[in-house]
Amino acid sequence: MSDDAETDGGTAIEVTPEDGNLVDRLVAAKDGERFVAVAAFVGVFAMPFVLIDVLGVFDTLIGLSLGGFVGLPTLILSFGIVAVGYNLLLGYTGLLSFGHAALFGSAAYAAGIFSNNVVASPLLAVVVGIAVATLLSWPIGFLSIRRSGVYFAVLTLTFGQMLYFYAFGPGSWLTNGDDGYTPFDVAGGPDLLGFLAMDASITTLFRDITGLTLTLTDGLDMTVGYMLAGLVGVLAIVVAHRIIKSPYGLILKAIGQNEQRVAFVGLNVFRYKLMAFILSGVFAGAGGALYALSKAGLTVHPDATLYWVVSGDFVIITAVGGVGSLAGPLIGAVVFEYIRLVVQGITVPGTEFQIGSLWRLLLGVVFVVVVTLFPDGIYGGLSSLGDRLVERFGAATDADTDDRRPVEEVEETGGDD
Amino acid sequence: MSQNIDRRDVLKGAGAAGIAGLAGCVGGESGGDAEYPAIGNYPVEGDEVVLGFNVPQSGPYASEGNDELKAYNLAVEHLNNGGGWVDMWDDLSAGGILDKTVISVEGDTATTPATAEESATQMIRNDGAIMITGGVSSSVAISQQKLCQQERVQFMSCLTHSNATQGADCVRYGQREMHNAFMTGKALAPILVEEFGEDLNFYSMYADYTWGTSNRNSMKRFLEDEGWTQTDEAPTPLGESDFSPYMQDVPREETDVLLLIHFGADAANSIPAAFDAGLDEDMEIVVPLYDTIAANSASDDIGGVYGTVDWNWQLGEEDEFAQAFVDAYREAEGGVPSYAARLAYSATMRYAAAVERAETFYPPEVIKQLEGHEYDNTGIGEAVSRGCDHQSQRDVFVVQGREPSEQEDGALLSLVGTTDKETAGYACDAGPAANCELGDYGEDS
Incomplete structure (x- = not known):
């Protein structure tokens, strides 16, 4: 909870010190929406380059295939977007849902089924995915939020598993069951707005338009599909940021910290919790639809979308990256997918030993280490490191540094414990 | 991963009509100089070539997957250093494929299409695999070959028996040597009728995915053609651990024959x-596709x-290639190979031989070498990997389980008949082939 702004009667105020050095000004700007949008944009569109090209250097240097591959960043984004929304629920409102696979998976299937039966439009598919996940999150949330703690988690888990079993068996007329559903099953793959092929990349577009050959590295040569996912990702981050910084977000945060107090003030806690659940459903829908898009012509399978393990993955992604921060879930998604898809394939040099299915063990170790060392996740660890650097190099006054203490410390003075 | 740089150019440039220079392009590949346009992971640079072995190392078919992996490693060993079929096939010689050392990467499909697809993606894009092979489940094979068609990477099916694999879901970049449910039905039905009698009722219990449903359909079709009647059918989820409730539901009075369409741990x-x-x-209990590893447990x-198998190690007595494989496997691993192992070994060798014949790794040329190729050197007798649907037309072996007292030295099954490929097979416009549209080679012409 390090990115709190100063509050005044429920309105968020941005601190903009006119004096102070560059470090202070950056710190002050850190929570502004424009800064967040620019940072998200840079982060999202630099990610393929870092993952594929920069890490790919190790391939040639020491023969260890640490580089990502084309397609990995899209998967990271679709899971990352779900986690950003999930974090509104877990990190701010304090609700541990174990059923987000249901929302993610339903959106993926809905987008896929829509694409094959109505129109194979990526944009409309995203809209349909969001709509279905939102509509679904309302009843699931409505019924689950009536119970708290373990019972809430188990109820959401139950809803998720019900959908999983439906998709697997009885619903296979719709979902194609265990064989998996092929979304966007159109010749040549789906296209954006009727003319931009989703798998066309910058170089091919450049060549089609100018007739000249442009040479880019794999990481820089983004596809239309990735750019779409990237824009949805940036939008998701900005929306999440706005929610967090709004009075509404502050109430969610307050519920996460002390539900009774919020009820005492006269607010309808149930309604806020339900809205947090539905909001997270919107994000899960966008993520699910993008996932289906990344699987165009391939397979969406219940095991990878609706299964309870996927719900657990969202929890792990959010917790590893940093609960209660905007960037945390995205960092978590990068770490998680990197371990799952890249580290998994690493063969230890000089031996024939491949990590393979041991990746979950490795992920467990990473999870334990991160949670033990940085209870606020990787982002929490990074940001406290950043704070120390700011203290060291910034010329700021004490008031500023005070403000950067965790909310609990500031607000829980004279608490009821 | 420099091989990848202009892959997409080729993929999407189809409309740009880059015909020039393709027409007269035949001949050997020298020192990595590409004579064909880049496509998929072609050209193969350096002095190594990567093959991707994507097998179930977890899930209900893990035992079969592990046996495949042993055979794959044996195949790599033979391709690089000689031995086994490499010494027997005219097309092959030690020293790798086209003088490039063969190295392999492994993946775990976890017996589920989603995971298989992801590990295959990684092999193709990260490791630069020129060919992917493996898998036990048909849904896994289908998802992988869809990916391979998109990525322009050859997929050699290993153990997959659903009609859809080289039927409705067939692809140009896929090849299957194993027989399918249709051929099983054709081979098995007459023998069952002869053995058990006419006008019987049968009950079908099947794993609820493409392989199970296509076996249910094919057995129903051919048994009903013979005059039998299906009383009912029951789908079971893949990976079911307790079948007793399903067995209680089987109507004992009216059922004469029970078809158990299960494989791997399900069958066990x-x-x-x-x-x-x-x-x-x-x-009577019939297992249309016998799993020799499950039969063991x-x-x-x-x-x-009764049931059918792709192959059985006892065939080594009459086939020198089968015997050579059994001997090599026995020496390397101890014990006898399952047919999953033979399929894996054969898939690798057939691909290597096709590359050698094509004298290039360029996928369209390799595929053309496999299309219509007649062979008799994989331990299953004479076969042809047909061009119209990439389904090998081959003999089907009908087996019967032995009583425990007669089982010796790992010989659990007895061969009761071989249905020749003309009888078991079907024309290009019939059976599963009628639903097959292979898709394109991906060439720019």
Whole structure:
């Protein structure tokens, strides 16, 4: 909870010190929406380059295939977007849902089924995915939020598993069951707005338009599909940021910290919790639809979308990256997918030993280490490191540094414990 | 991963009509100089070539997957250093494929299409695999070959028996040597009728995915053609551990024959469950596709049970290639190979030989070498990997489980008949082939 702004009667105020050095000004700007949008944009569109090209250097240097591959960043984004929304629920409102696979998976299937039966439009598919996940999150949330703690988690888990079993068996007329559903099953793959092929990349577009050959590295040569996912990702981050910084977000945060107090003030806690659940459903829908898009012509399978393990993955992604921060879930998604898809394939040099299915063990170790060392996740660890650097190099006054203490410390003075 | 740089150019440039220079391009590949346009992971640079072995190392088919992996490693060993079929095939010689050392990457499909697809993606894009092979489940094979068609990477199916694999879901970049459910039905139905009698009722219990449903359909079709009647059918989820409730539902009075369409751990659980429920006293049990590894774990309960297999190591007595493989496997691993192992070994060798014949790794040329190729050197007798649907037309072996007292030295099954490929097979416009549209080679012409 390090990115709190100063509050005044429920309105968020941005601190903009006119004096102070560059470090202070950056710190002050850190929570502004424009800064967040620019940072998200840079982060999202630099990610393929870092993952594929920069890490790919190790391939040639020491023969260890640490580089990502084309397609990995899209998967990271679709899971990352779900986690950003999930974090509104877990990190701010304090609700541990174990059923987000249901929302993610339903959106993926809905987008896929829509694409094959109505129109194979990526944009409309995203809209349909969001709509279905939102509509679904309302009843699931409505019924689950009536119970708290373990019972809430188990109820959401139950809803998720019900959908999983439906998709697997009885619903296979719709979902194609265990064989998996092929979304966007159109010749040549789906296209954006009727003319931009989703798998066309910058170089091919450049060549089609100018007739000249442009040479880019794999990481820089983004596809239309990735750019779409990237824009949805940036939008998701900005929306999440706005929610967090709004009075509404502050109430969610307050519920996460002390539900009774919020009820005492006269607010309808149930309604806020339900809205947090539905909001997270919107994000899960966008993520699910993008996932289906990344699987165009391939397979969406219940095991990878609706299964309870996927719900657990969202929890792990959010917790590893940093609960209660905007960037945390995205960092978590990068770490998680990197371990799952890249580290998994690493063969230890000089031996024939491949990590393979041991990746979950490795992920467990990473999870334990991160949670033990940085209870606020990787982002929490990074940001406290950043704070120390700011203290060291910034010329700021004490008031500023005070403000950067965790909310609990500031607000829980004279608490009821 | 420099091989990848202009892959997409080729993919999407189809409209740009880059015909020039393709027409007269035949001949050997020298020192990595590409004579064909880049496509998929072609050209193969450096002095190594990567093959991707994507097998189930977890999930209900893990035992079969592990046996495949042993055979794959054996194949790599032979391709690089000689031995086994490499010494016997004219097309092959030690020293790798086209003088490039063969190295391999492994993946775990976890017996689920989603995971298989992801590990195959990684092999193709990260490791630069020129060919992917492996898999036990048909849904896994289908998802992988869809990906391979998109990525322009050859996929050699290993153990997949669903009609859809080289039927409705067939792709140009896929090849299957194993027989399919249709051929099983054609081969098995007449033998069952002859053995058990006419006008019988059968009950079908099947794993609820493409392989199970296509076996249910094909067995139903051919048994009903013979005058039998299906009373009912029951789907079971893949990976089911307790089959006893399903066995209780089988109507004992009216059922004469029970078809158990299960494989791997499913079969190892369901066959004993049928015996435990005493169904063997009231009806005959038939396993249309025998899994020799599962038969091993259910060896007390397979006496008299009919089914088909891709191959059995006992065929080594009459086929020198089968024998060479059994010997090499026995020496390397101890014990006898399952047919999953033979399929894996054969898939690798057939691909390597096709590359050698094409004298290039350029996928369209390799595919053309496989299309219509007649061969008799994979331990299953004479076969042809047909051009119209990429389904090998080959003999089907009908087997029967031995009573526990007659099982010796790992010989659990007896060969009761071989249905030749003309009888078991089907024309290009019939059966599963009628639904097959292979898709394109991906060439720019």
